[in-house]
Amino acid sequence: MDHVVYLDAKEKELEKLLSGEKSMIIRGAAGRKLPHGRVYAGDVLWFIENSGDGLVRACATVKGVFNSEKLTEQESQKLIAEHQKNLCLTPNQMKRWGGKRYLVLMEIEKLYEVAPFSIDRSEYGNMDDWLPVGDIESVRK
Template structure:
């Protein structure tokens, strides 16, 4: 399976530099990539508003549900450093019920960045799951 992860802030730069080795996704309801990303999958990386500029392999993924503030704080303590997010995010994440942790490997900058067509996925979506990323290339 292939995925496109849309990133905000400086997270993409941190992935490219090797500082960020775990991608996290937090949601109030079940949605991709929750239970839909697996070891060996490929993730294409793009900055919000920009083209896809890199890809990486999924090394491992973990899924958590029925979260509360204490469990969120625990996850941030355990995995926050590799995810480049700190415990100060506990309050911002309060109310999120689902978490996906994705270990990233083999991060490679693409020689030819490309845009994608998000039609059918929703303008605000931050994660796209597809059989073949070529189907959504522009």
């Protein structure tokens, strides 16, 4: 399964992944929303920065996934702190994800840059930061 994943351009997430400083991505919410329970080891993540250009710039394989059960604010913050070495979150990101009741931590491997290309988002009405596209070729422009 291929997923299009938006990364925080302001916090230089893609840069940190490409440099090896960061090897894990996080998503979280008050409920079990995407990608909770929908991403697995072996899935392929295609990365776009949320800078407005809409171009896929890199690709990686999911090495491992942790889907949390319902967490308290303290448990959520503790889980993030335990994985901070791989997550490499800024204080703003710690604030954003800390306290979420459901967290998904994804360790990635085989990361490489790709020739930038755009995707067709017309099938995805909501402006979510995670799109389960099935096959990247089905949305590549």
